[in-house]
Amino acid sequence: MESSETTATATTVSSLSPNSSSSSPPSQVVLSPCAACKILRRRCAEKCVLAPYFPPTDPIKFTTAHRVFGASNIVKFLQELPEYQRADAVSSMVYEAKARLRDPVYGSAGSIFQLQKQVNELQAQLAKAQAQLVTMQSQQANLVAFICMEMAQSPPPQPPSQLSNFDNFNMSSPPYNLFLDETNPGSLWDPLWT
Numbered sequence: 001m002e003s004s005e006t007t008a009t010a011t012t013v014s015s016l017s018p019n020s021s022s023s024s025p026p027s028q029v030v031l032s033p034c035a036a037c038k039i040l041r042r043r044c045a046e047k048c049v050l051a052p053y054f055p056p057t058d059p060i061k062f063t064t065a066h067r068v069f070g071a072s073n074i075v076k077f078l079q080e081l082p083e084y085q086r087a088d089a090v091s092s093m094v095y096e097a098k099a100r101l102r103d104p105v106y107g108s109a110g111s112i113f114q115l116q117k118q119v120n121e122l123q124a125q126l127a128k129a130q131a132q133l134v135t136m137q138s139q140q141a142n143l144v145a146f147i148c149m150e151m152a153q154s155p156p157p158q159p160p161s162q163l164s165n166f167d168n169f170n171m172s173s174p175p176y177n178l179f180l181d182e183t184n185p186g187s188l189w190d191p192l193w194t
Contacts, residue, residue, distance in 0.1 A: 035059040040071055049078050053090040061094055068097035 033044030034051035039062055044051060050071075054062040065074055074093065078086050099108035106113070 032056045035062045036066070036071065036074075039063060039066065049075055053078070053087060064097045064101065065090070065093045068100045069093060 032038065033056065034048055035054040035056050035058060036050035037044035037048060038056060039059060050062070069077075077089065077093070081089055096108050099111055103110040
């Protein structure tokens with residue numbers, strides 16, 4: 001409690017190389033008060049309850065909690081808790097304060113309600129997708145059973161003949177004999193050029 005601005009003063013000695021001939025005076029590093037004491041403009045005591053949880057590098061954390069709960073309520077709440085629970089309590093207070101600033105009526109309960117609604121919608125979508133999957137699996141099973149039944153009823157395929165396909169090709173078979181006129185070989189091409 002020596003000054004209103006510092007909690008402690010640390011002295012650092014700069015290391016000098018053996019070759020340097022001049023020495024510089026030791027520099028003083030001043031530690032600033034915690035964010036809570038800085039914002040409240042009060043002395044930061046050596047055993048400040050708020051200092052471990054509201055560091056000077058994060059003043060927004062305390063400002064948010066202070067706007068919703070008030071500094072005296074935060075101090076009272078932290079003093080009632082055992083030390084191992086205080087960090088979690090501060091995190092919860094800051095979270096609730098941010099939620100209250102976003103939604104002054106419901107706070108974090110509004111966020112929880114929205115998330116539960118989203119979970120319910122996703123569960124309904126999942127149930128619908130699972131039902132579609134079961135339907136598709138049963139359709140696939142039915143299709144496989146139908147194919148197996150058709151294959152069992154159809155005669156087995158004939159083994160391929162020893163002749164090649166070209167040898168079996170017959171121009172006088174019904175699809176080809178309509179276009180060929182053996183008496184006039186050029187009659188096949190006549191309709192194409194007229």
